[in-house]
Amino acid sequence: MNGEVLAFWVLAVGLVGSALNVVLSKNLFHSVLWLAAALVGTAGIFIALDAEFLGAVQVLLYAGGVITVVVFAIVVTERLVGERLSQTSRRILGGAVVAVGVLAMVLNVIRRSGIDMPRPEMTADITKWMGISLLTQFLLPFELLGVLLLAGLLAATYFARPEE
Amino acid sequence: MTGTSAMSPLLVALISGGVVLGALTGLLAYVTLLERKFAARMQSRVGPYRVGPHGLLQPIADGVKLLLKEHLVPDAADKGVFNLAPVIFFIPCMLIFASMPFAPGLGVADLNIGVLFFLAVSSMEIVGLFMAGWGSNNKYALISAMRAVNQIISYDLPFVMAALVPVMLAGSMKLSDIATAQQGLWFIAYPVIGQLAFIAFIVAGVAAENRTPFDILEAESELIAGFRVEYSGMKFAFIQLGEYAHVIGTSFLGAALFLGAWAGPGPSWLGPLWFTIKALLVFVLFTWVRWSFLRIKVDQILSISWKLLLPLTLLLLLATAVVIVIRSGAGV
Numbered sequence: 498m499n500g501e502v503l504a505f506w507v508l509a510v511g512l513v514g515s516a517l518n519v520v521l522s523k524n525l526f527h528s529v530l531w532l533a534a535a536l537v538g539t540a541g542i543f544i545a546l547d548a549e550f551l552g553a554v555q556v557l558l559y560a561g562g563v564i565t566v567v568v569f570a571i572v573v574t575e576r577l578v579g580e581r582l583s584q585t586s587r588r589i590l591g592g593a594v595v596a597v598g599v600l601a602m603v604l605n606v607i608r609r610s611g612i613d614m615p616r617p618e619m620t621a622d623i624t625k626w627m628g629i630s631l632l633t634q635f636l637l638p639f640e641l642l643g644v645l646l647l648a649g650l651l652a653a654t655y656f657a658r659p660e661e
Numbered sequence: 662m663t664g665t666s667a668m669s670p671l672l673v674a675l676i677s678g679g680v681v682l683g684a685l686t687g688l689l690a691y692v693t694l695l696e697r698k699f700a701a702r703m704q705s706r707v708g709p710y711r712v713g714p715h716g717l718l719q720p721i722a723d724g725v726k727l728l729l730k731e732h733l734v735p736d737a738a739d740k741g742v743f744n745l746a747p748v749i750f751f752i753p754c755m756l757i758f759a760s761m762p763f764a765p766g767l768g769v770a771d772l773n774i775g776v777l778f779f780l781a782v783s784s785m786e787i788v789g790l791f792m793a794g795w796g797s798n799n800k801y802a803l804i805s806a807m808r809a810v811n812q813i814i815s816y817d818l819p820f821v822m823a824a825l826v827p828v829m830l831a832g833s834m835k836l837s838d839i840a841t842a843q844q845g846l847w848f849i850a851y852p853v854i855g856q857l858a859f860i861a862f863i864v865a866g867v868a869a870e871n872r873t874p875f876d877i878l879e880a881e882s883e884l885i886a887g888f889r890v891e892y893s894g895m896k897f898a899f900i901q902l903g904e905y906a907h908v909i910g911t912s913f914l915g916a917a918l919f920l921g922a923w924a925g926p927g928p929s930w931l932g933p934l935w936f937t938i939k940a941l942l943v944f945v946l947f948t949w950v951r952w953s954f955l956r957i958k959v960d961q962i963l964s965i966s967w968k969l970l971l972p973l974t975l976l977l978l979l980a981t982a983v984v985i986v987i988r989s990g991a992g993v
Contacts, residue, residue, distance in 0.1 A: 526795055530742070533788050549774050557781035564787050564810055567795075624773055624834065 512538035690720035742796030747899035750789025754903035764932035805887030820865035822974030840922030
C-alpha cells in the first residue's frame with residue numbers, strides 16, 4: 498500500500514464519516530461544521546489526485562460559503578442566543594434506502610465502464626492548461642456562467658433593496 | 662538545496678517544516694513586542710520596559726503567564742466546539758507559511774498555486790473564528806462572530822483581486838516565480854498600477870486581519886474582546902498567536918508580491934534576512950495604520966469594500982491586462 502492509497506483511504510473514511518454526521522447530528526450548528534469538514538476532505542481528495550487548483554478553490558469558496566450558510570440558518574430562524582437549533586431528520590430509514598440505492602447504481606456504472614487503467618503521471622502544469630483552455634476552448638460556457646452569476650447578483654440586489 | 666538530495670523528501674519536508682515552525686514562533690513572540698513598542702512610541706509612552714533590558718524578555722514572560730493560567734470553560738458553552746475552535750483557528754494561520762519561499766529553494770513547499778494556496782488556507786480562519794464565537798454561548802462573542810463573517814466575506818474579494826495584480830504581471834501563481842519576475846523592477850514601483858494595487862492590498866489586509874479601523878468585531882467599548890472573550894490561558898494564546906501569524910503571513914505575502922521578496926544587496930544568503938526585514942516593514946505599516954485611525958462604523962466598512970475597493974481592484978485588473986497585452990505586442 499503506497500502513500501497515495503493510504504491518503505485516499507484516510508480521506509475517504511473521514512469524508513464519509515463527516516458526511517454522515519452532517520445528516521445525523523442533532524445540533525444544526527454541528528452539522529454545518531461537519532459539512533465544512535466534509536468539504537475540506539473533498540479538497541484533500543482533489544489534492545491527492547494532483548488537482549491542486551481544484552482543491553484550493555474548493556477550500557477558498559466553500560469555507561466562506563459554509564459560514565454564510567450558518568449565518569443564514571441562524572438569521573432565518575431568529576434564535577441568536579439561548580435555545581439551541583435542533584435538526585430533526587424524519588424518515589431516516591427511507592432516506593438510507595434511497596441513498597444505498599443511488600450508491601449501488603453509481604458503483605454499477607463505474608464497474609461497467611471499465612476504468613481500471615493506472616492514473617497517468619501529471620507532467621504538465623495542470624493549472625496553466627486549465628486557465629488556457631477556459632479562455633480558448635471553453636470560452637463560451639465560461640462567459641455564459643459569468644453572465645448567469647451576474648444575473649444572480651443583480652437579482653439579489655433587487656430583492657435586498659430597501660422598500661420605497 | 663544540493664546536499665539534501667540524498668535524504669528522502671518526507672524527511673526534508675519534516676525538517677524544513679520544523680525549522681520554519683520554530684523560527685516562526687520565535688518571530689511571532691517578538692513581533693508582539695515590536696507592535697507594543699511601536700504603539701507606545703506613537704503615543705509618547707515607553708511600552709514594556711521592566712522585564713529584561715528594554716523589555717526584551719516580555720514575550721517570554723507573557724508566554725509563561727499564559728501557560729500557567731487556568732482554563733475556564735463557561736457552563737453553557739458548547740464544550741466540543743469551544744475547545745476545538747482555537748486549534749481550528751490556529752492551524753490555517755500557521756499553514757499559510759507552508760507555500761512561502763524564504764529564499765530561492767528555501768521553504769516548505771513552493772507550490773505552483775502558491776498565492777491561491779495562501780488565500781484558500783487563510784479563508785479557513787473564519788471557520789475557527791465562528792466556532793469560537795458560537796461555542797462560547799455568549800452574546801458578545803456571537804455578535805462579534807456575525808460581524809466577522811460580514812467583514813471577512815466583504816474584504817476577501819478585494820484582497821484576492823489586489824493580490825492578483827502581481828500574479829498577472831508575473832504570469833504565475835508560484836511565489837518564487839513572482840519574486841524572480843521582480844528582479845528588474847519591484848511590482849510596487851510599477852507605474853500607477855503597482856502603487857494602487859499595494860494600497861488596496863494594505864487596506865484589504867488590515868480589514869482581513871480585523872485591525873483598527875476595521876476592528877468592529879472586537880470593539881472593546883461594545884463587545885469587550887469579541888469572539889475571544891470567554892477564552893483564557895493557552896486557548897487564548899492560540900487565538901492571539903494565530904492572529905499574529907495571520908498578520909505576519911500577510912506581511913510576508915505583501916513583501917513577496919510587491920517588494921521583490923528576497924532581493925537585496927549583499928550575498929545571496931542574506932536573502933531570507935531581506936525578506937524578513939521587508940515583511941516586518943509591511944507589518945509596521947499595518948501597525949501604523951492600526952494605531953493612527955479610529956474605528957469606523959459597520960456601514961462605512963461595508964461601503965468602502967463594495968463601493969470603493971472592489972471596483973478599484975477590478976479596474977486595476979483590467980488595466981493590468983491591457984498593459985500586458987500592449988507590452989507583449991498586441992496580436993497575442
